[in-house]
Amino acid sequence: MKADYVPEIHFIGQIVGGQDFPTSEDGLFVEASIIYGDNWTSFNKQNELAMQTHTAYPDEEGFYIFAHPFDLHFRPNSVQGW
Numbered sequence: 001m002k003a004d005y006v007p008e009i010h011f012i013g014q015i016v017g018g019q020d021f022p023t024s025e026d027g028l029f030v031e032a033s034i035i036y037g038d039n040w041t042s043f044n045k046q047n048e049l050a051m052q053t054h055t056a057y058p059d060e061e062g063f064y065i066f067a068h069p070f071d072l073h074f075r076p077n078s079v080q081g082w
Contacts, residue, residue, distance in 0.1 A: 008043075011072040015053060017065040027055040030066060036074070043073040 015030060033050040036042065042049060053068040 006075055009074045009076060011070070011074075013070060015051075015066050015068040015070070017056065017063055017067070019058070019061070019063045021064070027057045028064060029053045029055045030068070034072060039077045041075045041077065043075065 015032065018030075021028060030053045031050070032052075049072070051068065051070060053066040056064040056066050058064050
């Protein structure tokens with residue numbers, strides 16, 4: 001008998017920030033994309049798997065704060081133990 005339930009996995013977090021970027025520019029932003037294999041199905045729309053933060057400027061210590069949230073929702077096609 002096939003199960004009625006399908007596992008779902010959420011990845012919730014944020015790109016907090018960073019420092020020591022190899023640039024002399026004052027402000028910068030980060031582009032990120034999520035790459036996943038054939039055994040995963042995204043509940044998000046395809047264009048939501050690429051993201052871009054706002055432009056951030058460094059603080060006194062040279063740290064850029066992005067605080068860019070993400071919420072990814074997947075369905076694995078198989079579940080295996082390690």
